[in-house]
Amino acid sequence: MPNENRRYRWDRITLVGGTLMFLVFSLAAWITPDTAAADEGIALEHPGVEAGDGSESSASSSAEEQESPAESAVRQAMTSKSISEAEEVKPCSCNRHVLKLPKNPYTDHEVAARNLPNSFFVKDKNELEAGKRRGDLVPVHDGRGYHITALSHSYAVLLPEVSDLLSDMGNAFADELEGTGSEGTRFRVTSLTRTELQQSRLGRRNYNAFNGTSTHSFGASFDIAYTDRPSNETDCSAPTRAIQSVLRGFQKKGRILVIPEKSCMHITLRR
Numbered sequence: 001m002p003n004e005n006r007r008y009r010w011d012r013i014t015l016v017g018g019t020l021m022f023l024v025f026s027l028a029a030w031i032t033p034d035t036a037a038a039d040e041g042i043a044l045e046h047p048g049v050e051a052g053d054g055s056e057s058s059a060s061s062s063a064e065e066q067e068s069p070a071e072s073a074v075r076q077a078m079t080s081k082s083i084s085e086a087e088e089v090k091p092c093s094c095n096r097h098v099l100k101l102p103k104n105p106y107t108d109h110e111v112a113a114r115n116l117p118n119s120f121f122v123k124d125k126n127e128l129e130a131g132k133r134r135g136d137l138v139p140v141h142d143g144r145g146y147h148i149t150a151l152s153h154s155y156a157v158l159l160p161e162v163s164d165l166l167s168d169m170g171n172a173f174a175d176e177l178e179g180t181g182s183e184g185t186r187f188r189v190t191s192l193t194r195t196e197l198q199q200s201r202l203g204r205r206n207y208n209a210f211n212g213t214s215t216h217s218f219g220a221s222f223d224i225a226y227t228d229r230p231s232n233e234t235d236c237s238a239p240t241r242a243i244q245s246v247l248r249g250f251q252k253k254g255r256i257l258v259i260p261e262k263s264c265m266h267i268t269l270r271r
């Protein structure tokens with residue numbers, strides 16, 4: 001009998017112990033998700049502080065004083081993630097698939113290009129340099145609302161009136177986005193004046209050649225292929241609406257001729 005009693009007691013102890021263990025694990029499992037959520041909360045809050053007003057430095061230094069090494073590691077991971085994202089801001093397309101604009105026939109572009117004051121066929125680099133010396137072609141640099149990309153098939157020069165047009169379009173584009181989350185977005189000019197050699201190298205890829213000549217060879221045209229946002233904080237909708245509005249406005253006023261293409265918008269000054 002005493003043996004049986006002892007065995008019975010051990011069973012009860014095991015039962016009670018097991019129940020206690022179960023309760024402890026349950027409690028731990030219940031607490032852990034809350035702790036993780038709290039860490040995430042701290043980590044997610046921080047970029048918000050940085051994106052906020054000018055009190056950034058004081059807010060982040062006090063946060064650093066209080067945070068644990070684990071929180072610090074999470075915060076650093078979050079910060080480096082947002083930096084790498086900032087470096088990869090995807091451009092917004094400006095082509096016939098995205099923008100809806102009527103096409104002006106290519107013959108109209110050619111007539112306009114030939115009739116611009118002092119326009120001439122830029123046959124080669126010598127002709128181009130001579131045109132620059134005469135002031136018939138002017139160098140084009142980045143400006144408000146637009147930028148020029150590294151050019152492999154054209155030179156960053158235009159007829160003076162066409163350069164003025166580009167500035168006006170850049171200002172109109174920047175004005176459209178001023179005060180919005182997309183302020184600072186610039187449209188990208190991917191092609192300007194081409195010599196005969198550059199034109200021939202483009203070969204079949206060029207959709208604007210007419211009888212072997214292109215309005216790009218008269219300093220009369222440029223191509224816009226993208227808009228570039230300052231960050232990923234806003235999407236492409238506002239920049240795309242803005243470039244559509246600018247192009248349509250200038251086209252309606254009769255200041256430009258447009259050919260919407262597969263990969264860009266071909267623009268020629270009209271007088």
Ligand SMILES: [Zn+2]
Binds near residue numbers: 191222223265
């Ligand atoms: Zn073009």
